[in-house]
Amino acid sequence: MNPLLEQFLSEARDFLQGISTKLMELEDAPDDAALMGELFRLVHTLKGNSGLFDFPEMTRVLHAGEDLMDAVRNGRVEYSQILADRLLNAMDFVGMLCDEIESEGAMGSTHGTDAARLGESLRELMQSADKAPDESSAPAAGTAADVETPDVQTSARLPLANIAEAARMEAYRRASAGDPLHWLAYAPDEQCFYQGDDPFFLVRQTPELLWGGIEARESWPPLADLDAYACVLDFGLLTAASRPELEEQYRYVIDQVTLTPVAPLALIVPQGDTNGGPVYDDFISDAQELLHAGDLAGLSRSVATMLELSNPELWVASALRWLQLVVESEAATAAATPAIVDALLESLHSMEVPNWEGVDATLLAGESSESAPAPASAPVATLSAALSAEECQALEAIVTAQRAVLSQPEDSGLLPGRIQSAVAALSGCLRACGDQTAVPSLEAVMAEALAANSGAALLAWLDERFPAGALEFTASDAQSPTQSAAESSLDHQSASAQASATSASAASTAAPPAAEGEVKFGRRAEDAIAGPKSLKVDQTKIDRLMGLIGEMVVAKNGLPYLASRAEEKFGVRELSRDIKGHYAVINRIAEEMQDAIMQVRMMPVSFVFQRFPRLVRDISRKLGKDVHLVMEGEDTEADKNIIESLGDPLVHIVRNSLDHGLESPEARADAGKPATGTLSLRAMQESDRVVIEIKDDGQGIDPEVIKRKAYAKGLIDEATLERISNQDAVNLIFAAGLSTAETVSDLSGRGVGMDVVRSAVENVNGSIALTSVLGQGTQLRMSLPLSMAVTNVMIVVSNDQPFGVPMDSVVETVRVPRSSIRTIKRSLATVLRGHVVPLKSLNTLLGIEAPHQPNADDELAVLVVRLGDETLGLLVDDFRETVDIILKPMTGVLASLSAYSGSALMGDGSVLMVLNVKEIL
Amino acid sequence: MPIEFQSDQAVLLDIVTVEEAETLLEWLQENPAAKVNLADCTHLHPANLQVLMAAKSGIDAWPKEAGLRAWLESALSD
Numbered sequence A: 001m002n003p004l005l006e007q008f009l010s011e012a013r014d015f016l017q018g019i020s021t022k023l024m025e026l027e028d029a030p031d032d033a034a035l036m037g038e039l040f041r042l043v044h045t046l047k048g049n050s051g052l053f054d055f056p057e058m059t060r061v062l063h064a065g066e067d068l069m070d071a072v073r074n075g076r077v078e079y080s081q082i083l084a085d086r087l088l089n090a091m092d093f094v095g096m097l098c099d100e101i102e103s104e105g106a107m108g109s110t111h112g113t114d115a116a117r118l119g120e121s122l123r124e125l126m127q128s129a130d131k132a133p134d135e136s137s138a139p140a141a142g143t144a145a146d147v148e149t150p151d152v153q154t155s156a157r158l159p160l161a162n163i164a165e166a167a168r169m170e171a172y173r174r175a176s177a178g179d180p181l182h183w184l185a186y187a188p189d190e191q192c193f194y195q196g197d198d199p200f201f202l203v204r205q206t207p208e209l210l211w212g213g214i215e216a217r218e219s220w221p222p223l224a225d226l227d228a229y230a231c232v233l234d235f236g237l238l239t240a241a242s243r244p245e246l247e248e249q250y251r252y253v254i255d256q257v258t259l260t261p262v263a264p265l266a267l268i269v270p271q272g273d274t275n276g277g278p279v280y281d282d283f284i285s286d287a288q289e290l291l292h293a294g295d296l297a298g299l300s301r302s303v304a305t306m307l308e309l310s311n312p313e314l315w316v317a318s319a320l321r322w323l324q325l326v327v328e329s330e331a332a333t334a335a336a337t338p339a340i341v342d343a344l345l346e347s348l349h350s351m352e353v354p355n356w357e358g359v360d361a362t363l364l365a366g367e368s369s370e371s372a373p374a375p376a377s378a379p380v381a382t383l384s385a386a387l388s389a390e391e392c393q394a395l396e397a398i399v400t401a402q403r404a405v406l407s408q409p410e411d412s413g414l415l416p417g418r419i420q421s422a423v424a425a426l427s428g429c430l431r432a433c434g435d436q437t438a439v440p441s442l443e444a445v446m447a448e449a450l451a452a453n454s455g456a457a458l459l460a461w462l463d464e465r466f467p468a469g470a471l472e473f474t475a476s477d478a479q480s481p482t483q484s485a486a487e488s489s490l491d492h493q494s495a496s497a498q499a500s501a502t503s504a505s506a507a508s509t510a511a512p513p514a515a516e517g518e519v520k521f522g523r524r525a526e527d528a529i530a531g532p533k534s535l536k537v538d539q540t541k542i543d544r545l546m547g548l549i550g551e552m553v554v555a556k557n558g559l560p561y562l563a564s565r566a567e568e569k570f571g572v573r574e575l576s577r578d579i580k581g582h583y584a585v586i587n588r589i590a591e592e593m594q595d596a597i598m599q600v601r602m603m604p605v606s607f608v609f610q611r612f613p614r615l616v617r618d619i620s621r622k623l624g625k626d627v628h629l630v631m632e633g634e635d636t637e638a639d640k641n642i643i644e645s646l647g648d649p650l651v652h653i654v655r656n657s658l659d660h661g662l663e664s665p666e667a668r669a670d671a672g673k674p675a676t677g678t679l680s681l682r683a684m685q686e687s688d689r690v691v692i693e694i695k696d697d698g699q700g701i702d703p704e705v706i707k708r709k710a711y712a713k714g715l716i717d718e719a720t721l722e723r724i725s726n727q728d729a730v731n732l733i734f735a736a737g738l739s740t741a742e743t744v745s746d747l748s749g750r751g752v753g754m755d756v757v758r759s760a761v762e763n764v765n766g767s768i769a770l771t772s773v774l775g776q777g778t779q780l781r782m783s784l785p786l787s788m789a790v791t792n793v794m795i796v797v798s799n800d801q802p803f804g805v806p807m808d809s810v811v812e813t814v815r816v817p818r819s820s821i822r823t824i825k826r827s828l829a830t831v832l833r834g835h836v837v838p839l840k841s842l843n844t845l846l847g848i849e850a851p852h853q854p855n856a857d858d859e860l861a862v863l864v865v866r867l868g869d870e871t872l873g874l875l876v877d878d879f880r881e882t883v884d885i886i887l888k889p890m891t892g893v894l895a896s897l898s899a900y901s902g903s904a905l906m907g908d909g910s911v912l913m914v915l916n917v918k919e920i921l
Numbered sequence B: 001m002p003i004e005f006q007s008d009q010a011v012l013l014d015i016v017t018v019e020e021a022e023t024l025l026e027w028l029q030e031n032p033a034a035k036v037n038l039a040d041c042t043h044l045h046p047a048n049l050q051v052l053m054a055a056k057s058g059i060d061a062w063p064k065e066a067g068l069r070a071w072l073e074s075a076l077s078d
Helices: A003-028 A033-050 A056-073 A081-104 A109-127 A141-148 A152-157 A165-176 A199-204 A243-249 A251-256 A281-292 A296-309 A315-333 A338-350 A357-369 A389-406 A415-432 A438-452 A456-465 A472-478 A483-507 A539-568 A573-601 A612-623 A640-661 A665-670 A703-712 A718-723 A726-734 A754-763 A892-896 B020-030 B046-055 B066-076
Strands: A182-186 A209-216 A233-239 A257-261 A602-604 A627-632 A637-639 A677-686 A689-696 A767-773 A777-785 A790-798 A801-806 A810-817 A822-824 A827-832 A835-841 A859-867 A870-876 A878-886 A900-905 A911-915 B003-005 B009-012 B014-016 B035-037 B041-044 B058-061
Touching: A003 A033, A003 A081, A033 A056, A056 A081, A056 A109, A056 A251, A081 A109, A109 A243, A109 A251, A165 A209, A165 A233, A165 A315, A182 A199, A182 A243, A199 A209, A199 A233, A199 B041, A199 B046, A199 B066, A209 B046, A209 B066, A233 B046, A243 A251, A243 A257, A251 A257, A281 A296, A281 A338, A296 A315, A315 A338, A389 A415, A389 A456, A415 A438, A415 A456, A438 A456, A539 A573, A539 A878, A539 A900, A573 A602, A602 A640, A612 A627, A612 A640, A637 A640, A637 A777, A640 A677, A640 A689, A640 A754, A640 A777, A703 A718, A703 A726, A726 A754, A726 A767, A754 A767, A790 A859, A790 A870, A790 A911, A801 A878, A810 A827, A810 A870, A827 A870, A835 A859, A859 A878, A878 A900, B003 B020, B009 B020, B020 B046, B041 B046, B041 B066, B046 B066
Parallel strands: A627 A677, A801 A911, A835 A870, B009 B035, B014 B041, B035 B058
Antiparallel strands: A182 A233, A182 A257, A209 A233, A602 A637, A677 A689, A689 A777, A767 A777, A790 A801, A790 A878, A810 A859, A822 A827, A827 A835, A859 A870, A900 A911, B003 B009
């Protein structure tokens, strides 16, 4: 899992927690506008964050939540209990998605419906703002209810007649073979092209596509006014794919898609020239006879003959072809539905579109009276009609579980409990199927069973009510007038049915794990919540820990002093040895502890690197350059402060490379380089430092140009211009106020880049070096400390006072005979290994009057320090050891003393002032 | 180029992307009587399709690919 996603998940949890807390608070103070505003912001941010990832379901739900909260915030919708419930439910859903993403790395594809339903339930609150939302007119599924059943009337309203006859016939055949037919209308958003969508491609990829058509949403404007990039196309298509498949395919745009199941009968629309051609009365009566005699083969033959005789363009021919198809599929499935054929024959007679109303009723009636499964040739009322396949499975699972519970050997006093729980589960199922009327009979059976202390009565009832493999009953039941209500409450009810089924299993001793097929996202408060694996800690707390371990290190460093005192002053050598032994142990623990705390603050450089692919892409496109970005060592870690301070300098450098360094493809080709430039960002660890290298294979920096620029801007004088080395000239780009670009672009060239970069790097004790070969490229190397917590300093003594000098800047320590110190133009200098080293007195620099103390051999102590690219000798009295200290920056009035970079507490309790070498020289 | 503009015919080749729509639109504005040859087209972005629909361009050749042809016929034939 990538770190961005990890961070999102951990933040999302916080947000969800925050949202539910705010909702709870709002229950007590529903008019609190500030609280509402906060809630909105939480939802808004969470939505925004989720948009970064490929989780359309999550974003959709959150978007609906956001819109709703916005409406509430603006007073368009009133806060209510139901609103809170739905919002909490939606947040549970989001939480569940987060869990799933965390455990599986991706989101399951099955949540589209839930997301759409939740989103709709939230939006519904906005629409019905005026009327108080009615609990019983349950949300969401209301709209789904009438599309779930492929009834002929709904289907007839679809623009099916536009579909070519051949495609419709194919569809009818597929339906006869048991495939579900769906009409999918997709009206893409007008702005969708700007989001990189290709709706046409999407619809072309529809599974099991049978036919598709494209229509303009409105009539076309004159060509001159046409906006090619505002999508005004509507797509309509017929498919034999199942609903989940389609939802998966269209999951990004599910809100722009309407899915309607198509009744195969609605496809039978004869088309053609209605003029001419006799109405074959003889044929019709013959055909009706054959039909009633059950001679389908004969009927088929006579239809075929008839077809040969008629002009295929005619309406009659079309109707005949349909008749042939229907008869053939009837014959194939060996199930006669004479009503359809009858209706077709009738229409052939009347030359009108067949009237299916009667047929429909006949079919339904036929099925309710039979107990056999519905014939495959007439799927009008198959199970999938009322209950989705999933719901059906769940129902079956519940019923099977109850059977298992009831068939357990009756050997204990548990039976009444079992019966009761089974009945509870079953009545839940019945309610879910909208079959309330059966509940009393169930209760009667329960009373009977309890009286007899036997599950037999209930089992018998079950067998009667739910014969094995015949759940179609439920389907036809659901077709009853209570259908839509049943459907709308279905989701809630089946959830409760599940819950009672589960509790039923729990009540009985050894019930099979039956009804766990479907996990709902409605979590309850008592459910165990998986604790997050990472802690989010305020940085100040970590800083405090840092401070404490610093003090610990200091206190620990006091022990050696104590040991030497014990030995020297009190003469107890043994105690001294013991103290030293103990010190070693404490030292080890303290170091480990320090290391551990440091680890907490460590972050991978990918934190700053991850923004570059996008940045490089955008900038290079803008500049018309081809750039290949290579990143290495993203998992190299460094202290949080260091990493954070890297962000801006790196952006500057990368921009500079892209703008000034890499050439346009043409220029590159002319220079004999590959057209695509390479920019590499590498991070690596070198001992206790992190090194970041930014390298491009561009044109490099021309030292001559820099020199002239610098001279023109007055950064260097004429003499320097003459003798400056190429490397030094290149380094001039770090000088403030130098810009080499001829024109100022919005990317770089204002001359505020590289000097800012340098100071930012130096602020965190880093260094930056640049090498460039003209025509071959430029390389920048930043070296940064791993951590800023511990500073290694050398202690020097001057005028009996100890001072710390950071080891980073110390080059060497030498003792120089007083005789070899010369005075050149009032400043001191000495020659060290053939090089002239200017000398400065620390005492003078700090305003101390006293002269430096030479040692017994009349030598002065010189600390050679590096200052940028120069070396310089610092005259001091004596050198001491180097120590690791926790550098505390100066605070209060002392903060303005720039000569010191900070202070540190020493082991013996004294305070060590650490010099800021750059400032004092 | 996925579109070859000839004197009175635009030949769409392979995959015609969203970027082409603007060019196609301009070209059709200048050559309103031009016809379109889709024979070697395998997919075109709907922005292009919109342009063709709005321009009511005559089709010289339908795509060879049957799937695409069926879709386009629904949109482009009157």
